[in-house]
Amino acid sequence: MENQTTAVEALNELYSYAADLMVNQSKSVDEVQKALIDKGLSTDAAYTIVSKLEDEIIKAKKDAAQKDILYGALWCAGGTIATLANIGFIFWGAILFGGIQFIKGLVNYFSAE
Template sequence: MEIPNQDSLEISNQIYNYAADLMLNEQKSASETKNVLIALGLSSENATLVVENIEDQIQEAHNSKARKDMIYGALWFAGGTILTLSNIGFIFWGAILFGGIQFFRGLINLNS
């Protein structure tokens, strides 16, 4: 097994960054990005691996944000409900509504 040198690691990082830029900023599809990488000289297998890894990272980031939305939404909803039920003279409908919307938005994004 060959240990990669600093130059090959730098080139790998540049390829990943370029592919991520194509997919995220230029809104290229996975197949378009793969074709661009192949045109730059990557083998089909390596281009597929790069694109699949980036898709996995994008999906994990999407899921992480959705889970955070669900947690914060549940906290806002519970906090607003508890404060409203504690009879301190206020109804915290804004916190309840905001929390509910944020929770369900996160749930929908997690399942899509």
């Protein structure tokens, strides 16, 4: 049981190391794979770790972009509805902010891969 815990901890450390290289240090996939191989991993193991991390990073970017799309649409629609309700104000800030956030979300969503 203790050997399994040690192996899981070692694997988690490798994933954390690779994630740090990819996200915080902006290293390329090839650079991260080489760094993992230099730490003693096989080429296949390094490729597997980097592939899984790459998938998770793309998923996280798409999730964040979807939130921007949703909130941007809500701000823009809310500002438009409030303006059209003719309560005496033009909610251009909400419309503009929402539109920018919506477009930013669309661009980020489609450029995540």
